[in-house]
Amino acid sequence: MEQVVAPSAPSAIELPETESRLSNSFLRLRKHLMRKVGEAIVDYGMIEEGDVVMVCVSGGKDSFTLLSLLLALRERAPIDFRIVAMNLDQKQPGFPDHVLPAYFESIGVEYRIVTENTYKIVKDKIPEGKTTCSLCSRLRRGIIYRTAKEVGATKIALGHHRDDMIETLFLNMFFGGKMKAMPPKLVSDDRQNVVIRPLAYCSEKDIERFARGMEYPIIPCNLCGSQENAQRKQIKAMLRDWDSRFPGRIVSIATALKNVVPSHLADGELFDFRNVSRSTEVGEGDIVFDAPELPVGAGSTDIPIGIWRP
Template identity: 30%
Template sequence: MYNNIQQKTSFNMHDLSQQEIGDIHKDLDITHSTRINLNNKPQISKKILNLVGRTNAKYNLIGENDKILLGLSGGKDSMLLATIFAHMQRHAPFKFDFLAMTIDYGRGGEYEYIFEYCNKLGIPYELNRTEIFKILENHKKEGSIYCSFCSRMRRGELYNIALKRGFNKIALAHHLDDAAESFMMNLTYNGSLRSMPPYYKAKNGLGVIRPLIFVRERQIIDFIASNHIYIAPDCNCPINWLPQDKRPRARAETKELLRELESKNPLLFKSLKNAFSNLHVNSFCDERFMDIR
């Protein structure tokens, strides 16, 4: 049944932790028996569509004749993004093309459900096989963690494919919670004020877009739950191949910190969202923005 998956093997030199996958499966009871009824198209809430629509209009993420390569891991975030792109192709007042692509790390994985979902919704899809895990094992610096290195390699693979095949943009499924966690981690661990923009242009000229950047993670979970969309329980993230005591804790601890802060201030993420576009650079100590005489 799945022989039509287009598989490619190449590599030229992110969406969920195992704990997050486990929590979602436990909360939503997502199992092999709860696949979406693909006779009906999944329903996307008006709130999500409005958020994505306003973000697209404000930052000009997707426009006429764009050719977009969408990173589809098969996790909850990228499954929603692929569904939204299919919806936009049917309803947007402009034409654009996109291809959803999964990057396999080289240790195999469960991909049939992604192919099934994309096939039923008419989403163009390819599975691209790489040797990322082998390269991780051979070149990862002692004491470093997989996440940033793996993310760069996976992004590099998408860049290479996009450039070779004439795509002008890459779409990633990061959401507002990701942006908040990234901001807090950079602040507390890296000593920098940095997050995730809705759009940026890479050095190679490709546009990188994040249409879900103002969508909350809980909204994505609601979409998955209400449509009974299957997510593979065995996450392909290389972090989950490490012993429990070797896995990085920074993101999980940051997520827990934000959860605690939001319990005390329900408007936390609204404030963070506003802060990301309300920068007062001259209030910091960066001499580039200071009138030093």
């Protein structure tokens, strides 16, 4: 079952009365997040002229923030693109299915509500106490891809942020034996969809502050919210501990994702170690044994973004 509604009014970030009147720090935070999203869009070529961007909105802080920032950036972008908000109602018990349609209508954005009882499927297939995330995400992904085709979307925007990407890196390292993270932009396995993550440079702490200031009607996920022992939550706790004890470490890890040196890892598919000789040209040679040089502000992605700057 699907509900499609066209926009009734121009879209923008509408600040709560108290925030717009009183909080300069909130306005600075909004500008900072918009700048980070603009940088990510430019760096990875996420949005192009004529794109139809389907923004997946779950009802959580990340997807609400993503939708708000993309709507605001569209108003000043040098290109024209369409935004369609999409929500998947998984029929979780107690899910307030009136909240998101009312919110979408209040900001005047085109939207589609898709209703599929994936909750029942997951509960039937996964034994009590076991992690539901894997099956749930596969079911959601299939429905999202199908809906993107139906609305003519050229890009699917997800609300994953910088911390999600780093958590995924450590999950794959610790439990999967892979140096693999969550990319800012990718093509689906069937090559029918391009997925973008415009919040790739945004920290979860900033998003949490922004969501509180915007007073979004947050909808909790009852399906997996009680699974406190999930591996991702363990990784999140580890990273938050690092961030509190070693300021700047998370930023440095995020920067490392953009500065890969294959000749100093161990993957023979990425670098031909077998045929290394004295004549082999490498970028950094044996300086890997030297103490690393850490520039002031290492890890910053505060670079000019030109016409995408808010």
